[in-house]
Amino acid sequence: MSKSDFVIEEELRKLWRAIEQSPSTVMITDASGNIEYVNPKFTQLTGYTPEEVRGKNPRFLKPDNIPSERYRKLWETISSGGEWHGEFCNKKKNGELYWEYASVSPVRNSEGVIMNYIAVKEDITERKKMEDELRKLSHAIEQSPGTVMITDVKGNIEYVNPKFTQLTGYTPEEVMGRNPRFLKPDNIPSETYRKLWETITSGGEWRGEMCNKKKNGDIYWEFASISPVRNSKGVITHFIGVKEDITERKKAEEERNKHIQELEDLMSFSTITNEAVLDEELFKHIASALRVHFIPDIIAVIMLDRERNMLYVPFTEPHLPMQDIIKNEAALDPAMCIALKTGQIHVVNDIREKSPCECIRYKIEQGGYICFPLIAGGITFGMVMLFKKDMDSWKDDKIRRLMANYVGLTALALHRLELLDIAKHTNVTDELTGVYNHRFFNEILSKQLSLAKRRNENLCLLILNVDNFKNLSNTYSSSVGGSILQHTARILGDWLRDAGIIARYGNEAFAIIIPAMFKTRALVKADDLRRIIESAGFDVIETGQPLNVTVSIGVATFPEQATDQETLIKCANKALSRAEEEGGNRIASL
Numbered sequence: 001m002s003k004s005d006f007v008i009e010e011e012l013r014k015l016w017r018a019i020e021q022s023p024s025t026v027m028i029t030d031a032s033g034n035i036e037y038v039n040p041k042f043t044q045l046t047g048y049t050p051e052e053v054r055g056k057n058p059r060f061l062k063p064d065n066i067p068s069e070r071y072r073k074l075w076e077t078i079s080s081g082g083e084w085h086g087e088f089c090n091k092k093k094n095g096e097l098y099w100e101y102a103s104v105s106p107v108r109n110s111e112g113v114i115m116n117y118i119a120v121k122e123d124i125t126e127r128k129k130m131e132d133e134l135r136k137l138s139h140a141i142e143q144s145p146g147t148v149m150i151t152d153v154k155g156n157i158e159y160v161n162p163k164f165t166q167l168t169g170y171t172p173e174e175v176m177g178r179n180p181r182f183l184k185p186d187n188i189p190s191e192t193y194r195k196l197w198e199t200i201t202s203g204g205e206w207r208g209e210m211c212n213k214k215k216n217g218d219i220y221w222e223f224a225s226i227s228p229v230r231n232s233k234g235v236i237t238h239f240i241g242v243k244e245d246i247t248e249r250k251k252a253e254e255e256r257n258k259h260i261q262e263l264e265d266l267m268s269f270s271t272i273t274n275e276a277v278l279d280e281e282l283f284k285h286i287a288s289a290l291r292v293h294f295i296p297d298i299i300a301v302i303m304l305d306r307e308r309n310m311l312y313v314p315f316t317e318p319h320l321p322m323q324d325i326i327k328n329e330a331a332l333d334p335a336m337c338i339a340l341k342t343g344q345i346h347v348v349n350d351i352r353e354k355s356p357c358e359c360i361r362y363k364i365e366q367g368g369y370i371c372f373p374l375i376a377g378g379i380t381f382g383m384v385m386l387f388k389k390d391m392d393s394w395k396d397d398k399i400r401r402l403m404a405n406y407v408g409l410t411a412l413a414l415h416r417l418e419l420l421d422i423a424k425h426t427n428v429t430d431e432l433t434g435v436y437n438h439r440f441f442n443e444i445l446s447k448q449l450s451l452a453k454r455r456n457e458n459l460c461l462l463i464l465n466v467d468n469f470k471n472l473s474n475t476y477s478s479s480v481g482g483s484i485l486q487h488t489a490r491i492l493g494d495w496l497r498d499a500g501i502i503a504r505y506g507n508e509a510f511a512i513i514i515p516a517m518f519k520t521r522a523l524v525k526a527d528d529l530r531r532i533i534e535s536a537g538f539d540v541i542e543t544g545q546p547l548n549v550t551v552s553i554g555v556a557t558f559p560e561q562a563t564d565q566e567t568l569i570k571c572a573n574k575a576l577s578r579a580e581e582e583g584g585n586r587i588a589s590l
Contacts, residue, residue: 021229027119033057047093061090078106098125149241155179169215183212200228200239221250270409283315286410296386300325303382308447330359339371343380346371372407376415430504433489441503441511459558460522462512463572467550467584469508487538495529519557526553526587550585
C-alpha cells in the first residue's frame with residue numbers, strides 16, 4: 001500500500017468512526033431507496049437493529065397519520081441529484097413517536113451516477129418540545145440546517161461540512177488546522193470555551209449556545225452539541241460538533257425582552273400619571289418618558305382651550321416661547337392644525353422633502369417632527385409635538401406605537417384631571433340637566449361670536465321652549481317636569497353631538513349655539529330636532545303611559561339678523577314668541 005493509499009484509508013477510517021460514533025443517526029440506502037446501513041445511534045434511537053431494517057424503505061418508520069407528500073418531494077429532490085433538508089416525525093419500534101431533522105443527499109460514483117443516498121438525522125424531539133414552549137413566548141423561531149465540524153484531539157479543525165461554509169463564509173481550506181476559537185468575537189470572554197473543552201476532553205458531551213463571527217464580520221449564534229469520538233480501544237481521537245444556527249431566535253428573545261421592558265415602563269408611567277394632581281406634573285412625566293425612549297431635540301405640549309377655541313403652549317423642553325413653536329394665526333384658529341383637526345398622528349419625516357404644516361413656526365433645517373393628538377372621552381383637546389434633527393426618526397411603526405401609548409396614557413390622565421376640575425367648578429353647569437347654565441351661556445356666546453367675526457363665519461342661535469310646560473308640571477308633578485327637561489337635554493345632546501353648545505336658558509327653555517351654519521340650514525336642522533322630540537315619547541310613571549311633548553324653537557343668525565350678542569338673543573326670543581303664538585310645535589325666524 002502506498003503512502004497515499006494509507007492516508008486515504010486512514011481518512012476514510014476516521015470519517016467512518018465519526019459516523020459510527022456520531023450523536024446523529026446516519027442511514028445509507030441504495031439507489032432505489034432501500035436501507036443498506038444504519039449507525040448505532042439509529043438503533044439506540046429507534047430500537048431497530050440493522051438486520052431488522054436492512055432492505056426496507058425508510059418509509060416504514062412513518063406513522064400512519066402522516067401524509068406521504070413530504071416523502072414524495074424528498075425522493076423527487078434526491079433522485080434528481082439534489083440535497084433535501086427537513087424534519088420527520090417517525091415511529092420507534094415500541095410505537096413511540098420521535099422527531100428528526102434530516103439532511104438527505106445522493107452519493108455518486110466516479111462516473112457521476114447516483115449509487116446510494118445518505119441521510120444524517122438529528123433527534124430533535126426534546127428540541128421540538130422546547131420550541132413549543134418558546135413559541136408561546138415568542139412570535140417566531142426559525143429553523144436552520146445544522147453544521148458539522150470534526151477536530152483532532154487537540155481541537156484543530158480537520159473537517160467542516162458544506163453548511164458550515166454556507167453559514168460562516170469560510171471554505172474548508174481556510175479553516176483546516178485552525179482551532180474553532182478563531183470564530184470567537186474579541187469581546188466574548190473565553191470562559192465558555194474553557195468549560196466546553198474541560199467537558200469533552202473528560203469524555204462528556206457539551207451542549208450550549210455560542211456567539212461566533214462570520215468571515216464578513218457578522219455575529220451569529222449557534223446551539224451546539226459537541227461530543228468525543230473514540231476508536232475501538234475507547235481512546236478519544238476526535239471531537240464532532242453538530243450545531244444549529246439560532247441567530248433569529250436570539251434576536252426574537254432580545255425583542256421579547258425589550259418588549260417586556262417597554263410594557264413594564266408603560267405600567268410604571270401609568271401609575272405615576274394616575275398619581276399626578278397637576279397638569280404641570282403630567283407634562284414633566286411625559287417629557288421625561290419620551291426623552292428616555294426617543295431622545296427628541298424638542299418636546300412641546302399644545303393644548304386647546306375649548307371655551308375660547310384657542311391654542312396655548314403650557315410646556316416645552318427646552319423652554320421656548322409659544323410664538324416660536326406655532327403661529328399666532330394657528331393659536332386663534334385651531335382648525336389650521338392637521339393633527340387636531342383630524343385626530344390622527346401627523347408625521348413629517350424629512351423637512352427637506354415635505355413642507356411643514358402651515359401652523360408651525362419653529363424653524364428646522366433638517367430632520368422632521370411628529371404630532372400626537374391628545375384624545376380622551378371622544379374629544380381631541382391638545383397634542384404632543386416632537387422635533388428631531390435625525391432623518392427618518394419616525395418611520396418605525398413600533399416606535400410610533402410606543403410613543404402613542406405614552407401620549408394616550410397622558411391624555412387619559414389629563415382627562416381625569418379635567419373631570420376633577422369640572423367637578424370643582426360645577427357653577428358653570430345646570431344641576432338638573434347637566435348642560436351649561438344661563439350665566440355661562442352668556443359668556444360662551446360672547447366668545448363664539450368673537451371667533452365667528454374673526455373667521456368671517458356665520459353663527460346660529462336657537463332658543464327652544466317646551467310647549468305647555470307649566471300645565472304639564474301642574475297636571476302631574478314637579479318631578480315629572482324635571483324628568484321632561486332631563487329627557488329633552490339628552491335628546492339635544494344626541495342630536496347636536498359635538499357640533500355646538502347647549503345651555504339651560506330658562507325654566508323650560510334651552511339655548512343652542514351652532515357655529516359656522518347659515519340660516520337656511522339652521523331652519524332645516526331645527527325642524528328636524530322638533531320632529532325628533534315630538535316623536536320621542538316621554539315616560540311618566542303617574543300615568544303609566546308615554547307622554548307626548550312638543551317644543552317651539554326660535555332661530556336667529558349672525559350676521560344676517562344681528563351683529564351683536566344682545567340683538568341676536570332678542571331676535572331668537574322674538575322668533576320663539578312667534579312660534580308659540582302660532583300654536584307651538586313649530587319653528588320660526590324673523
